[in-house]
Amino acid sequence: MLGKGGKRKFDEHEDGLEGKIVSPSDGPSKVSYTLQRQTIFNISLMKLYNHRPLTEPSLQKTVLINNMLRRIQEELKQEGSLRPAFPASAPPAAAAADPLGSSSREAPPAFSQPAPAPCELGGAAALEACLTPASLLEDDDPDTFCTSSPAAPARLAPPALLPPEKDSFSSALDEIEELCPTSTSTEAAEADGPKGDSSSGGPGAPQRPEGLQEGGRPEDPKLMDSLPGNFEITASTGFLTDLTLDDILFADIDTSMYDFDPCTSASGTASKMSPVSADDLLKTLAPYSSQPVAPSQPFKMDLTELDHIMEVLVGS
């Protein structure tokens, strides 16, 4: 039960989630830490990109939010590199294989797995969450954006994590705040809640990035002009480019997860993956691991990777 440990002040009204952050070494509080980090990340992005001021936005506020985003990105990067056994790569790989919608269902089942490392799965979801906003926002060219947007954002679960209105977001925040006093399993189940709700708008998912894009596009020139040096946009691309699909998905694949039935079979379409052996996957994916991926290329890379996987499937 969270909130009763020695590191936290006991207060039945206090939001354990918002209290002092314990180090992510504790099991159950790791999830809450990741949840909070994710929440803050999303809030920060919303602040930066959904704000439409008539006057120039405050530079101090922008700098502080950017620093927050950078820190979270650094942490995620460190976590990504610290964990060679990356069980969460199965869901993303599966997600990559599947076109629409199912990927959003990937995240909740992956997330609801008891132990092996719920935080890591959360980390993967978080990483995916990083990726979509980055890929959405890195691409300044509206044309490329339009063509790639239906495919890529739907493939990656995270738009589901960016709620359209603040209301649903605050309710998600409230749900997260309620999470902490409860047990881990309840937590995970409740964590399904916001994600499930958003992902149920699966068909809505492709629309939302476009909405974001539309909201972003007239905004982008304004933001880019108002802050010298395209401070906001390029800063975000600057720090999020490092976190490419390559690094996260293909760096160190733990092949054991491909045999992990609950993980792969939990999602309906992941069953397609079961006949594929881990070695085959490694072979197909290995060529990509050394490629440096430019920001606009992840989508193209997904397509070629899909082809390869289809070949493998058909071949066997």
Place this chain on the structure above:
Amino acid sequence: MVLQPAERHCGDWSHRRLGPWCSPTGSPAPLSCETGCGEGTWILVCRLLVPTQVSLLSMEEDIDTRKINNSFLRDHSYATEEHFRLASFSLPSSLLHWSKPPPSRTWTVVMTYQQDYLSPCLYPLSALSDIISTVEFNHTGELLATGDKGGRVVIFQREQESKNQVHRRGEYNVYSTFQSHEPEFDYLKSLEIEEKINKIRWLPQQNAAYFLLSTNDKTVKLWKVSERDKRPEGYNLKDEEGRLRDPATITTLRVPVLRPMDLMVEATPRRVFANAHTYHINSISVNSDYETYMSADDLRINLWNFEITNQSFNIVDIKPANMEELTEVITAAEFHPHHCNTFVYSSSKGTIRLCDMRASALCDRHTKFFEEPEDPSNRSFFSEIISSISDVKFSHSGRYIMTRDYLTVKVWDLNMENRPIETYQVHDYLRSKLCSLYENDCIFDKFECVWNGSDSVIMTGSYNNFFRMFDRNTKRDVTLEASRENSKPRAILKPRKVCVGGKRRKDEISVDSLDFSKKILHTAWHPSENIIAVAATNNLYIFQDKVN
């Protein structure tokens, strides 16, 4: 106009020599300065609404439906003090004694400067234009200036003491009001430039007129506020109405004489210092030499001479070559009160740099660097944001600086850079709410802090219209509330308490019922007496330490 440090020979200040080569002599007026905050009690002197027409029509505040009495405005014909007071408040003289209870009706003063307040269409002001954005006493404490979000400056003047009502001090009445800044549009960036007054700083008085600097995000202006109570009469070429006379009808010559007229206070802009800041100006500070001042924006600090408006020296520039690498901005800056070569500026990372202008023209290398190492037990996602310093103030003695970050006020000794000598928790109960405060942007609120005249008490604002005072000597602190509901004139302010958890005692407020939209960001303390001005949204409260 050339400002020279000069001896003043009027009023109480003749014993003071102003100039950078000496420190001000004379101690602040004794009174209750030394009693500190815990031992005295505070009473409400008056509550003033920043005058706009729209405050009557505002949907945010309760509309005060009492009739407006314009007669107390100085522009009008009430020249004498007696007449002034009686006309405005209509109080029987017996009630003017200190010990008598106040009349049952609250004498909250609602003022408007548009004579015809019944035709709102003539004055399309936004409903928010009367939020007070800065408060500042002048060097004698006789005048109190407020700036608001609508670009207006209102100056209040303290009532003069008279022999009859020697206890009726501490009341401030409107002295002058003028529109300092107008909204502008930056065509290059397609963005509005707000007319909100960010800061007002007074210049020390050199002659009969008063001078102040007021600034919005981009432009600093020097205003002269002067009184006129005489006018020349008896011109030869003009008649009494001002029409030109036919020279052929003039048969005699006369010398015009100055005759008394109704007192008029006029404000004229004397200098406009524009186009020097790319980013938003957050601070201005008058140097102790009274010839220069500095203006600081997010990335640069400029040094100006009062006489020269088309040039300024850039003395600090922290803009990186690549804007993507920007991680720190300047948040506040101030000159040392006595050393005209020294100034400090604070940053969004919780650091303070002291610079000496004698070292180099561009003071990018600091002389001293003040930073407190982070407390590892308090680390959170928001550590950096809450460490961002929102205000920095030198003590009157010049030996200490005070900084305000989101949750604390810190006092630093200039001689010790590695940590502050005192830290005061303003509202530590918010530490567990930082995520919500981040979401609703309250975490970015910029609270100011002030010293009292003797540097023994410091004051700063909080939420729910609370403000806090800390006595540095007795280590006692008090929380007071500036609100309309429980503030009758001469009412004694009751200390408030926020309960953090567990049982809530009577009169305590729980953290969850705090109103975060009611924040006190701007306060001011009289330079020599225990009179404070507190700005709560669009209300200005003036409190005085009750002398028994």
